[in-house]
């Protein structure tokens with residue numbers, strides 16, 4: 001009973017965090033490009049609880065939409081219309097940009113934000129191509145600005161605990177890794193940006209970028225080769241019979257990693273119903289099989305809601321010992337300096353790191369240029385192997 005109440009309280013507080021108490025430190029003022037659905041959980045809510053973060057401005061292509069969004073979320077400054085995004089970038093009050101535009105616009109607007117002298121928290125996947133990602137990070141370096149690809153799950157103690165167990169050698173060498181992020185049909189509607197090739201859509205871009213990132217993070221390596229890749233295409237309801245899909249609704253790929261490790265990823269934006277009527281459960285897990293046992297993290301993407309780490313270790317006499325761990329805050333990992341709470345979402349942890357970086361304090365964890373470039377590079381290689389090819393390169397010339 002107590003644990004059910006704890007779960008309800010944790011989830012409620014994650015989405016209704018207590019307001020922060022202001023400090024002497026000058027807050028970082030954020031501007032958001034686009035009235036995006038992800039901004040409230042990913043930035044607006046977490047910032048309301050961070051003493052050094054303020055969501056100061058939002059821009060949307062439609063002025064009315066921008067105004068309504070600003071009113072709903074208590075954002076003081078609004079930019080709307082055809083020049084709204086650039087006007088927001090030109091605002092000297094804005095220190096940092098949150099870029100949750102469709103993937104195909106990440107490169108253009110991150111380059112423009114950096115050119116305007118703003119730090120950028122950039123939604124995943126960083127861009128449509130590795131070349132664009134490299135150029136964004138190079139510009140950030142030249143300008144002395146912070147650029148972070150928002151792989152929020154990496155900032156949470158749950159995934160970090162799994163990595164610690166693997167790296168401790170308790171389970172021996174890794175043999176294989178499997179990561180899955182798949183949700184039932186109907187949650188992502190037709191017409192969504194994720195199904196639009198011209199905007200950088202596709203399951204591998206949207207959900208697959210996490211599954212690939214997780215394989216790379218847990219193995220501590222980049223793939224050596226894409227052994228196989230296959231996809232199921234997305235067909236809009238109005239598609240003619242001879243329609244050729246250019247967006248993957250689902251992708252599966254097998255990768256070879258150093259030391260003969262084999263990794264498999266699966267991502268799906270809409271698993272079809274069983275028998276046409278029964279929805280499937282979401283699949284959100286990472287399983288690492290090692291010489292001396294296996295470890296599975298259930299729900300590596302939204303661990304605050306609920307997660308479990310199951311460790312099965314061979315005892316040497318043919319038996320298997322199983323234990324389950326849950327890690328909702330860093331204090332449980334003997335990292336009390338974090339001052340976190342078990343209701344902190346992955347986004348709240350991510351914001352903590354981003355602000356620390358901007359304030360020249362050491363973030364608990366960070367993702368660098370090499371990490372982001374490698375992720376999109378291998379997404380492109382998987383698309384190439386599967387036959388769909390990379391998403392379209394941006395036409396924007398800085």
Ligand SMILES: NC(=O)C1=CN([C@@H]2O[C@H](COP(=O)(O)OP(=O)(O)OC[C@H]3O[C@@H](n4cnc5c(N)ncnc54)[C@H](OP(=O)(O)O)[C@@H]3O)[C@@H](O)[C@H]2O)C=CC1
Pocket residue numbers: 033034035036037038039042059060061062065100101102103105123124125150152193199206
């Ligand atoms: N970190 C995470 O957990 C998540 C990350 N994401 C990432 O965030 C990004 C946005 O996703 P999401 O919030 O779901 O998407 P939305 O469709 O809700 O938001 C995208 C925004 O992009 C703007 N936009 C500008 N040009 C276009 C265009 N040509 N077509 C459509 N929209 C346009 C729109 O802003 P305007 O208001 O100006 O019209 C819109 O608000 C993606 O990169 C996605 O991968 C998404 C969900 C979860």
Ligand SMILES: O=C1OC[C@@H](O)[C@H](O)[C@H]1O
Pocket residue numbers: 206207301
């Ligand atoms: O980043 C994301 O995480 C959660 C998914 O449901 C969503 O489609 C994706 O964009």
